Amino acid sequence: AAGVIQSPRHLIKEKRETATLKCYPIPRHDTVYWYQQGPGQDPQFLISFYEKMQSDKGSIPDRFSAQQFSDYHSELNMSSLELGDSALYFCASSLTKREGRGSYNEQFFGPGTRLTVL
Amino acid sequence: QKEVEQDPGPLSVPEGAIVSLNCTYSNSAFQYFMWYRQYSRKGPELLMYTYSSGNKEDGRFTAQVDKSSKYISLFIRDSQPSDSATYLCAMSEGTGGFKTIFGAGTRLFVKA
Numbered sequence: 001a002a003g004v005i006q007s008p009r010h011l012i013k014e015k016r017e018t019a020t021l022k023c024y025p026i027p028r029h030d031t032v033y034w035y036q037q038g039p040g041q042d043p044q045f046l047i048s049f050y051e052k053m054q055s056d057k058g059s060i061p062d063r064f065s066a067q068q069f070s071d072y073h074s075e076l077n078m079s080s081l082e083l084g085d086s087a088l089y090f091c092a093s094s095l096t097k098r099e100g101r102g103s104y105n106e107q108f109f110g111p112g113t114r115l116t117v118l
Numbered sequence: 119q120k121e122v123e124q125d126p127g128p129l130s131v132p133e134g135a136i137v138s139l140n141c142t143y144s145n146s147a148f149q150y151f152m153w154y155r156q157y158s159r160k161g162p163e164l165l166m167y168t169y170s171s172g173n174k175e176d177g178r179f180t181a182q183v184d185k186s187s188k189y190i191s192l193f194i195r196d197s198q199p200s201d202s203a204t205y206l207c208a209m210s211e212g213t214g215g216f217k218t219i220f221g222a223g224t225r226l227f228v229k230a
Binding site: 030096103104 | 124126134150153160161162163164168169170173174206212215216217219220221222223
């Protein structure tokens with residue numbers, strides 16, 4: 001079965017550079033989530049999109065922006081990179097079924113993009 | 119104080135033991151309570167979820183939610199070496215685009 005695709009898998013950047021991470025959700029999934037996971041840390045929710053509109057926002061720095069395109073893929077743009085931005089960035093996708101309360105729309109996680117800022 | 123607190127362990131148990139993993143939380147608006155399993159260098163995988171309070175069982179796994187105490191648990195019966203992984207609790211106020219808050223994750227080692 002098709003899974004969430006993230007590219008690139010590894011990225012090395014210098015301080016103050018920019019980076020763009022891409023996420024291709026599972027076909028027919030309409031919701032995308034971005035998470036940042038530092039070494040030994042829990043995944044921190046950054047932002048999510050449903051049907052190309054931002055649906056929720058977490059601890060995403062102002063230096064970061066994201067969007068979901070017409071084909072439902074999403075990109076996370078990161079500018080003025082800092083050493084502390086080094087982390088594993090996960091994208092997850094789900095199909096938002098409006099089945100009423102109690103029905104959870106499972107998030108399927110991609111393999112992650114490992115960003116190293118030197 | 120973090121919204122979701124989870125003991126990072128590590129927790130080491132012998133094969134066949136019953137494992138108990140727990141999380142506490144502070145946001146009373148959380149409605150969905152999930153348990154994810156994460157292997158090294160991989161993305162988290164959903165094990166099970168519970169809506170509101172109550173218990174849910176799936177094979178060797180049982181999830182419990184006590185909203186009055188803001189406390190959730192995951193029990194693993196007859197633990198196997200293949201269960202060795204990091205277990206993360208996660209919570210959200212809604213589903214379908216709502217932000218999900220994860221606990222720190224508990225590293226579990228099951229010794230053969």
